[in-house]
Amino acid sequence: MSIRRQRLRTFLLPSIVATGALLYFVTQYHYQIRNTISYATRPIWDTAEGPQHVIPHYHGEGLEMNEHVCQLHGWKKRPDAENYRVLDAILVSSELDLLEIRMNELDSVVDRFFIVESNATFTGLPKETYFANNRARFSKFEKKISYRLLPGYPLEDGQTAWNVEAKTRDTMTAFLRSHMTEFAPSTRPLVIMSDVDEIPSGHTLQLLRSCDFGTSIHLQLRSYVYSFEWFLGFNSWRASVNLWMPGSYYSHRKSGDVMLADSGWHCSYCFRTIPEYVAKMTGFSHHDRIGGQLSLLDPQRIQDTICRGKDIFGMLPEAFSYVDLLAQINPEPQVSAINLPRFLIEAADRFKFLLPGGCQRTAETTAEVETLDAPDDLER
Numbered sequence: 025m026s027i028r029r030q031r032l033r034t035f036l037l038p039s040i041v042a043t044g045a046l047l048y049f050v051t052q053y054h055y056q057i058r059n060t061i062s063y064a065t066r067p068i069w070d071t072a073e074g075p076q077h078v079i080p081h082y083h084g085e086g087l088e089m090n091e092h093v094c095q096l097h098g099w100k101k102r103p104d105a106e107n108y109r110v111l112d113a114i115l116v117s118s119e120l121d122l123l124e125i126r127m128n129e130l131d132s133v134v135d136r137f138f139i140v141e142s143n144a145t146f147t148g149l150p151k152e153t154y155f156a157n158n159r160a161r162f163s164k165f166e167k168k169i170s171y172r173l174l175p176g177y178p179l180e181d182g183q184t185a186w187n188v189e190a191k192t193r194d195t196m197t198a199f200l201r202s203h204m205t206e207f208a209p210s211t212r213p214l215v216i217m218s219d220v221d222e223i224p225s226g227h228t229l230q231l232l233r234s235c236d237f238g239t240s241i242h243l244q245l246r247s248y249v250y251s252f253e254w255f256l257g258f259n260s261w262r263a264s265v266n267l268w269m270p271g272s273y274y275s276h277r278k279s280g281d282v283m284l285a286d287s288g289w290h291c292s293y294c295f296r297t298i299p300e301y302v303a304k305m306t307g308f309s310h311h312d313r314i315g316g317q318l319s320l321l322d323p324q325r326i327q328d329t330i331c332r333g334k335d336i337f338g339m340l341p342e343a344f345s346y347v348d349l350l351a352q353i354n355p356e357p358q359v360s361a362i363n364l365p366r367f368l369i370e371a372a373d374r375f376k377f378l379l380p381g382g383c384q385r386t387a388e389t390t391a392e393v394e395t396l397d398a399p400d401d402l403e404r
């Protein structure tokens with residue numbers, strides 16, 4: 025055998041096989057590879073995108089929202105605080121548990137809840153109208169609720185899920201505008217703009233109603249995943265409170281550079297049942313993360329992931345410093361349930377899945393769970 029042929033055998037063939045294997049791996053897992061590289065280096069090339077000016081937040085139980093407290097935050101007390109109305113504008117998808125916790129947390133300070141819900145997903149598929157179908161569960165707040173159903177239809181040619189999402193926010197804008205005329209002309213409406221799972225604390229809204237913070241302020245929220253057992257840091261900033269004026273619109277983007285520290289909770293992926301996780305993971309905005317790996321949807325794997333506080337897609341967390349990145353890769357379970365929404369503690373028996381030690385999920389669909397819950401709710 026010639027030397028050349030021997031070389032071919034020992035080097036060339038294995039390298040062809042190795043290259044082939046590498047190519048296969050790269051094409052199969054390109055999303056995961058890209059994610060790992062970009063997320064692992066993120067602290068070097070990226071900075072947090074939220075508002076940079078964070079106002080220290082002062083609070084103690086029973087604190088009176090007076091001139092002194094306003095001053096601590098650098099604000100003046102409103103001379104006409106009685107003219108201010110707090111309106112909570114919520115786009116509901118399916119998270120009725122968090123909605124109930126939210127409405128109870130904010131009940132003492134919110135004057136009206138504006139709820140918009142569609143009978144289709146952002147991708148135009150038919151969807152249950154969870155709020156309308158379970159409205160009795162919220163009967164305690166009925167007098168404060170204004171509800172609008174947004175009829176959804178299959179996507180038209182050229183239309184994307186992003187268009188539908190934008191349309192949903194526009195619907196909320198129109199809905200709010202149409203109701204502003206019901207208030208006296210002297211009324212100054214403060215609108216909370218946040219997703220259902222971004223829950224501002226009641227005392228934060230009391231502070232913002234009492235003190236003149238300007239026309240718009242973001243709320244920094246404690247970020248949790250799966251439940252209040254897994255704390256990820258203070259990196260949620262999209263929620264905001266805005267003085268509503270003619271021309272205002274409903275937004276979930278950065279509207280200014282000022283943010284009030286530690287103003288509530290953001291509980292992502294805080295679902296009661298495993299099927300809700302599967303639905304969320306296969307939903308439009310996360311479809312690419314599955315990257316063809318159907319094993320990610322295995323219920324047992326999802327359950328383990330929830331109990332260990334790991335990333336649901338098996339990816340690196342989005343962090344802007346290596347300290348945060350390491351902390352989020354291997355989070356420590358919280359054993360404290362202090363300073364959480366009060367209703368969550370009062371109704372702890374119904375919300376075990378959101379509390380430390382309650383990571384075990386049920387396999388039933390939401391609908392079944394909600395039917396089971398209903399009689400309990402009606403007694404309240």
Ligand SMILES: *[C@@H]1O[C@H](CO)[C@@H](O)[C@H](O)[C@H]1NC(C)=O
Nearest residue numbers: 143144149150175176177178
């Ligand atoms: C939503 O409701 C509207 C009006 O009732 C109806 O025309 C439409 O077909 C429904 N959409 C879906 C996706 O079921």
